Every structure is written in structure tokens, then in C-alpha cells.
Amino acid sequence: MLPTRLCIMRKLPSVLARTLTSGTSASPGLPDMFQGQSPIHVNNVRSKLRDIVGASTNWRDHVQAMQERKALHTLLAKRQEDLPPRRMKDSYLEVILPLGSQPEIREKYLNVHNSVRFGRILEDLDSLGVLICYTHTKQETQQRSPLSIVTALVDKIILCQKVIQPDCDIKFTGNVSWVGKTSMEVKMHMLQLHDGDYSPVLDATFVMVARDPENKRPAFVNPLIPETPEEEEIFKQGELNKLKRIEFSTASLLKMAPTAEERNIVHDIFLNTLDTRTVSFRSRKLPPNSVWMEDAKLKGLQICHPEERNIFNRIFGGFLMRKAFELGWATACSYGGSRPFIVSVDDIMFQKPVEVGSLLLLSGQVCYTEKNYIQIRVHSEVYNANTREHHTTNIFHFTFISENEVPQVVPKTYGGKYPINMLSVKKMNFFLLEHWPF
DSSP: OOOHHHHHHHHHHHHHHHOOSOOOOOOOOOSSSOOSSOEEEEEGGHHHHHHHHHSSGGGHHHHHHHHHHHHGGGSSOOOOSOOBBBBBGGGEEEEEEOOOTTGHHHHHHOOOOOOOOOHHHHHHHHHHHHHHHHHHHHHHTTTSSSEEEEEEEEEEEEEEOOOOOTSOEEEEEEEEEEOOSEEEEEEEEEEEEEEEEEEEEEEEEEEEEEEEETTTSSSOOHHHHHHOOHHHHHHHHHHHHHHHHHHHHHOTTTTTOOOOOOOOHHHHHHHHHHHHHHHOOBBBBOOOTEGGGSSEEEEEEEEOGGGGGGSSSBBHHHHHHHHHHHHHHHHHHHSSSOOEEEEEEEEEEOSOOOBTEEEEEEEEEEEEEEEEEEEEEEEEEETTTTTTTEEEEEEEEEEEEEOOOOOOEEEESIIIIIIHHHHHHHHHHHHHHHHHOO
């Protein structure tokens, strides 16, 4: 019998459409027209956000600061048509992370392998995405923004380098690429200085949403006007991304029964683990060079202290991404037995804010493997010690490549086969089909 993975690859195209949460293919890059901008130092991004919102730098003053924001309700637009349109270049920003020219800041970004911690990069991307959106919605007559702009989705991050050097300057660039009524898509790029030139490291697509000053209801944002054919193509891609997300929300495997083809795939996985000597549902056999999925997981716990809060006094989304990535990396490292390298991040949906003081439970699971590639799913939930209730806040998907070929991960139960494994199979194969191997 052919390995289950090859069987699924052959059946992939008709199943992809209803399983990928975003399905964003490689989209056009940002127009190369934004020259002459003054770069922002990475350490100043968070302070600029605090100034825009009027957030307190002291935790003891956070209640008063949020009370003061209530008065900004009167500044909200009642219709999107009342807001002046913006151009893509209006929100363009450059941020410098001077790892080469300012060695004193390297320690925060350094990992044990003497390269840059990718979790820190996720934090910087999240902050930059929010600042870009505030730049898009800025009103000259307003000292403080009445909008609460938060990350709703990390649609896709694709890396084109395995290692980020710790002693070369990094530049982040980005701007708003698509706008709906209350949401904005942001495209960001990361480049690193080598021999006098900046080389691309990664491309990222985030989706941000605007809400009222108390972060309770949606709020309108300025429309976006493409100016060139290239910008029109970028805007069109943003609209397609939105439609794909809507399609997934209505055709998700978590809401609809599996198709006949999907049921056959699940059954093939089961047959591949059946002990032919007993032919019993209770007797299962692990295929050669394989690991049961239930034995390929790690868990972690974080106490959410005020230090990790964002400008709205919830836990910073970048911090959540960093912690989830680090657990995902450790899970991949433990499973593969060698150093893994991140190649893709996708479909991080921020379902519920995390309050300061929460107990954050993280669970990393190997969901699918293909040669050297490892797909990791990290489930994040908060635990309320008073009510003993658990609430999901995020589900993260990371694709790693290991230095060595890894064992095949095999689900043992229906819960492992479907939907978790099925979703991960399509995500992994989509990546392998659409992007280059390292």
C-alpha cells in the first residue's frame, strides 16, 4: 500500500478549496514607490502607539486611562463615507531594527544558535501592523485616535531565509493593502542588510479590525484608493483573500460533515494502522518509522503579567504569538530530533482577548509530516481559576523544516484523524505545492 501521505497528495486538489482557511497564494509585493521616508527605530513603535491612543505607561493608572478614552466616542465617524480616502503610500512605514549598528540591543533578539529569535520578530510585526493602520486612519484634527485597532488574523507569513543573522541591521516595511468597512489588510516585508544591500527575509499579511474607544463595537475606517494598476492588483488580491475567509467560515470542516472523498481519506489512514493478524477495531499497529500523534505533543503554561499588556491593557498579541511559536519550535525539535527552521506561519485567528492575570495554557501538537517538513498546531486557551472554565483564544499553525527527515505522524483516534489532521494535511501540502523547498 502506498503511504497515506502520497495517497492524500493525489486527492488534494478537490479537497483544498474547503479546508484552507485563507488559501492566499503568492501575491504581488508592495509598490516600489515609497522613498524618502524617515525610518522609525523599533524601540519607538510601542511608544508611538501609546501616544496615539493615550495609554498609560503605569499599570496602576490603566483604569483611569481607559475611562478617559470613553469621551472619544464623539469623534467616531457615523459612516465610512464621512472619512477622507487614503492612498497606499499614506500608510507606508519603515522601521529599523539595528542589530548590526547597535550591538547593545542584540541580547533581546539572540537565541542559543546565535541567530535571531523569530518569536521577537513576530512581536515586532504585530506592533508595526497596528501602527500602520493608525497611520492610515490618522485625522490631523484629532490629538488622540478614537479607534481601538487590534489584530484579528495573521493570514500568512512566508520566509525565504532559514537563518536570520544577529549582527546585521533589519528593515521592516509595510502599508495598508486593502480596506473594508471596519477592517484593514496590512502587507509587511522584512529585509536584512548584507554587503550594503537589503535582502528579503519574509513577507507577512495581517488583518486588523477597528473598534470603538472601549473596544466593544466595530468602527469605520478610511477607504483606500488604489492609484496604479499594480496597486489595483494588490487591492484585488485583498478582496479575494476576504472572500476565501468567508468561504471557509461557511464550509469549514468543523461545521459541515466530511465529504465522501474526505471520509475515504480518513478510512485509509485507519486501514494503514490496522493489525491484519486480528482484524479488530481495538487492535492497532503503528506503521514503520512512525509516531502516534498522541505521543507527539508538548504543553506549557504562562501567567499573564501586566508587563505583557498592550495599549488597551489586554495581553499583547505579539507576546501570544511568540510564546506559541516557541512551544511549536520545541515540539518540532523534540519530534524531529534536530534543529527545525520556521518556513511558514498561517491562519492565526485571534478569537478572544486574553486579560491580564489570566492563566494561559498552550498545547503544541505535531499534526502532519512530509519528508523533512513538520506541521505544528498550537492551541491556546485561558483558564479561569474561579469558575474552572476554559476558553480558546487562538489556534496557531506553524510549518517547520528539520535538518533530517522525520518520522511519519499517525493519528490513532477519530479526533486525531479529523478534523485536526485533515486540516494540517491540506495546509502542509498547500505549502509544498505553492512554495519552494529550502
